[in-house]
Amino acid sequence: MDILDEITAHKRLEVAALKREVPLYILQGRLEELQTVSVQSSMKEALLASRTGIIAEFKRRSPSKGWIKEDGEAAVIPLSYQYNGAAALSILADGKYFGGSPDFITEARASGVTLPILYKEFVVDEYQLYMARLCGASAVLLIAAELSKEECSNLIGSAHSLGLEVLLEMHSEQELEYSELLPDMCGINNRNLGTFVTDVENSFRLAEKLPADAVKVSESGIGSPATLAALRQCGFRGFLIGERFMKEPDPGVALGKFIAEL
Numbered sequence: 001m002d003i004l005d006e007i008t009a010h011k012r013l014e015v016a017a018l019k020r021e022v023p024l025y026i027l028q029g030r031l032e033e034l035q036t037v038s039v040q041s042s043m044k045e046a047l048l049a050s051r052t053g054i055i056a057e058f059k060r061r062s063p064s065k066g067w068i069k070e071d072g073e074a075a076v077i078p079l080s081y082q083y084n085g086a087a088a089l090s091i092l093a094d095g096k097y098f099g100g101s102p103d104f105i106t107e108a109r110a111s112g113v114t115l116p117i118l119y120k121e122f123v124v125d126e127y128q129l130y131m132a133r134l135c136g137a138s139a140v141l142l143i144a145a146e147l148s149k150e151e152c153s154n155l156i157g158s159a160h161s162l163g164l165e166v167l168l169e170m171h172s173e174q175e176l177e178y179s180e181l182l183p184d185m186c187g188i189n190n191r192n193l194g195t196f197v198t199d200v201e202n203s204f205r206l207a208e209k210l211p212a213d214a215v216k217v218s219e220s221g222i223g224s225p226a227t228l229a230a231l232r233q234c235g236f237r238g239f240l241i242g243e244r245f246m247k248e249p250d251p252g253v254a255l256g257k258f259i260a261e262l
Contacts, residue, residue: 003063003196007097008146011122014096019127027130031162034134043088043116043139043165044184044215047238050087052228052262055118055217056255057090057242058108061099064196068246074104075111080252081245082115085259089113090141090240093121093132102135109136118167118240122146126158139165139184144175153181167217167238171202176209185238186210191220200227207234225261 047053058081060072078089091108092100098120105117119137121128124146132140140159142152152168159166168183170176171192179186188206191198198221210216217238218231228239241258248254 004143004145007063007094007122008124010096011094011124015125015127019125024127024130027127027134030134031130041114041116041138043118043167046088046116047185047215047217050237052085052259053087053232053236053238054085054228054255054259055088055090055238055240056081056086056245056251057092057120057240058104058251059090059092059098059100059120059242059246061092061097062196062243063097065243067099068243069251070099072246072251074101074107077246077251078108078113078117079111080250081255082113084252084256086115086255087238088116088118088138090118090120090242091137093119093135102131105132105135105137116165119164123155124151126155129155129159129162129164133162133164137164139167141187142166142168142183144168144170144178149178149181152178156181156183169219170206173206173209176206179211179214184215185217186214187217187219187238187240189219190222200231203231203236204234207231207236210235225258229262 061067091105092098093102116138119132119140156166165184167185167187169187171189188203190200190202200221203218216236218236219240245251245254
């Protein structure tokens with residue numbers, strides 16, 4: 001079992017436990033009370049309008065590297081990203097492997113964040129989409145490698161019915177057929193989720209194989225402004241960057257310097 005299989009298996013057990021504790025109908029009831037509250041602005045449109053397309057990620061931990069910034073505060077760093085020029089944000093919601101929480105999105109919104117926020121989680125059940133909507137996310141991540149095509153199609157439909165956009169993450173040429181499901185954004189992950197080996201060449205290799213009209217997002221391993229600029233020339237409009245900023249003393253300032261070099 002590789003790490004993605006392990007995470008996915010654990011996530012299914014975790015969601016089953018959450019559903020026993022707080023049944024779906026309760027989340028649906030809470031959401032009905034919020035129907036007058038619109039989802040924050042479109043991530044897709046924000047990326048298309050941005051000159052940088054940077055999706056700055058609040059990521060405190062990773063399975064391969066352990067804690068990156070254990071004391072990172074969701075009420076501080078995401079807002080600093082916003083002030084320093086991010087086009088959108090990604091916030092980890094997985095607790096066991098990434099030290100995240102859905103509450104971090106709620107905290108970021110309460111701090112004043114108005115940018116689109118990606119609910120960065122291993123989504124395997126519609127229940128998680130309600131969680132994403134309730135905590136203030138604008139979009140959700142779906143990972144082709146952990147879902148059948150039918151499961152993915154159903155989750156995309158459910159997300160859209162809740163007003164959430166979808167970033168569909170693919171890693172290999174075999175997974176590119178999932179782009180037929182018409183997600184709002186097509187992501188290419190440069191990190192192999194089984195081995196955690198990162199190679200940004202993956203984005204360059206797969207870019208032209210995606211639909212011409214897809215809003216393309218390159219994820220992981222973007223360490224320099226030069227790499228981002230080269231990816232943009234290949235048609236990418238979104239660039240998810242986390243560890244590059246989170247490992248710095250002040251992630252927001254690090255983002256600002258990165259943008260200044262572009």
